[in-house]
Amino acid sequence: MSLTTLIFDVDGTLADTERDGHRVAFNRAFADAGLDWHWDPTLYGELLAVTGGKERMRYYVERFRPDYVIPDDFAELVARAHAAKNRYYAEILARGDIPLRPGVRRLLTEARRAGIRLAIATTTSPANVTALLEHALDPESPAWFELIAAGDDVPNKKPAADIYLYALDRMGVSTRECLAIEDSENGLRSARGAGLKTVITVNDYTRTHDFEGAALVLDGLGEPKQPFKAIYPGGGVNGARMFDLDLARRVLST
Ligand code: XBP
Ligand code: MG
Secondary structure: OOOOEEEEOOEOOOEOOHHHHHHHHHHHHHHHOOOOOOOOHHHHHHHOOOOOHHHHHHHHHHHHOOOOOOOOOHHHHHHHHHHHHHHHHHHHHHOOOOOEOOOHHHHHHHHHHOOOEEEEEOOOOHHHHHHHHHHHHOOOHHHHOOEEEOHHHOOOOOOOOHHHHHHHHHHOOOHHHEEEEEOOHHHHHHHHHOOOEEEEEOOOOOOOOOOOOOOEEEOOOOEOOEOOOEEEOOOOOOOOOOOOHHHHHHHHHO
């Protein structure tokens, strides 16, 4: 079957949103709430083992703050801090501080021209996705995606396969006609769990992850003046310098 659909992860894949976006916003929200929690870039890398901002806060307390006395209203505290984090995150995006990763606009433009169906499968919330797309891609770009499958749409976040299974089901797409684009081990496990061939573009937080089972691991999608480096397969990809539809079709058919 030929390629009809591309499903993109968001954080770390479309843009490097974590270190200078979500992390900074979390710290502001913690300060506002009078919490002495501060997530530096290194600690945040460890916390990324857990997907979902609310889940990440709980993990932080359990794993790194044995001194913290969990209050009775902890669930509400987490929900409030998470909502505040998302308000700060939207402000950071609205300032245009977080650009798309190289090659993202190029690939989306090529795919749209070719009539490829586009979707998002992410752990973050729909509002965060829309804010990123509007500010970093195009004010109209949320409509370029037939489906934005996000966060709490499914019971289990990545690495569970739920979000990809949900997207495939909602779109009526088979795994034989679709590729996933991800940046992390949790994302890969989720997409593979749904039976999808998966292309990885690593970033500073994910380049040491285990990408066993990925179809292709690149340092980015590549631009004409900034070709990708192939991490897997080590010998490169038959002279390709950018991840485009031609390469996407080759990946799907092998
Ligand atoms: C990445 C994540 C998210 C974000 C924050 O999602 O793990 O948890 O860090 O998201 P993906 P929220 O790579 O699937 O896009 O705080 O909105 O939960
Ligand atoms: Mg990601």
